[in-house]
């Protein structure tokens with residue numbers, strides 16, 4: 001590949017994302033970059049990451065060591081790295097300065113996480129563990145096609161604690177077809193009993209390229225109704241907030257002080273480096289992404305080429321819309337004094353007032369943010385606000401074509 005992004009001389013990012021693409025089995029709803037294998041080629045993946053890091057330092061001209069504040073190893077199934085995490089730590093130490101405040105998160109699947117793996121990660125420097133439990137109901141886990149059962153989910157969370165992890169996230173999926181029996185509220189309760197410090201709750205989506213997406217298209221599976229989806233989301237919000245969790249982003253909840261700093265760097269527009277197949281980065285004001293598939297990624301690097309597939313710089317209007325979208329997805333919202341808030345008020349005061357009456361937005365001396373009800377409709381609300389700002393600048397009547405519906409949801 002002959003991608004030559006305009007990043008020469010860019011400041012080094014303090015955040016690093018690494019994509020580990022291997023899974024033993026592909027879940028029928030998953031459209032991530034996943035390479036199915038019973039034996040993950042950990043050494044080969046580490047070699048590729050090493051080549052990519054060297055390419056980046058040469059491409060931009062960074063000098064070693066670059067100071068890191070956050071590292072996130074996502075997947076795929078990073079727990080298949082097992083004891084290889086210490087090799088990753090050594091590799092990173094050749095290029096980066098892992099400060100004492102470093103937040104190092106790694107994702108794991110209960111089927112491949114035990115005390116031995118969790119302990120070896122802790123010793124390697126991982127200090128935040130994310131466990132993909134998804135559900136505490138065997139019927140749901142079978143329907144999702146996960147390799148673990150409810151007992152395995154609990155054992156994985158216990159292993160995380162036994163290994164000394166103080167920051168533990170549990171991923172949950174809601175919004176399943178109504179034909180799948182479950183007691184969602186009870187499952188949220190069981191996550192709370194397990195003593196996690198962070199919960200990520202994601203609504204199931206039927207992506208077109210997945211087996212689930214195809215079965216939905218043929219009518220074989222009917223996705224959840226908007227009302228049920230919203231009810232489950234709001235039930236989780238209520239239970240978690242009552243238990244003392246801060247709902248700090250559309251899908252994320254944390255006990256005070258336990259928020260994921262790495263994700264905050266995405267949302268506040270900080271630069272980050274993404275390595276591994278399909279990984280995205282943001283360096284020198286340029287968005288960059290790698291080839292999607294493991295084989296193409298591995299081959300490119302083995303041939304001495306770059307794994308980058310593309311890059312883009314956003315124009316002023318696109319950047320403003322993206323900043324609005326990123327700000328409104330968190331509980332910080334758009335702060336008072338931010339010129340973006342002045343633009344919103346100038347172009348959409350009537351909408352902000354009626355959405356405030358509907359309970360979708362909250363405005364006070366700190367600024368403007370969406371409520372949980374607003375987050376259910378976030379994509380539509382942001383699109384309408386973006387349209388209003390564009391119309392305002394071009395002198396059109398800003399109230400035409402808002403297209404908002406009572407039932408729109410994120």
Ligand code: SF4
Nearest residue numbers: 023026027030075076
């Ligand atoms: S374990 Fe995660 S990454 Fe792997 S196939 Fe399932 S959903 Fe996708």
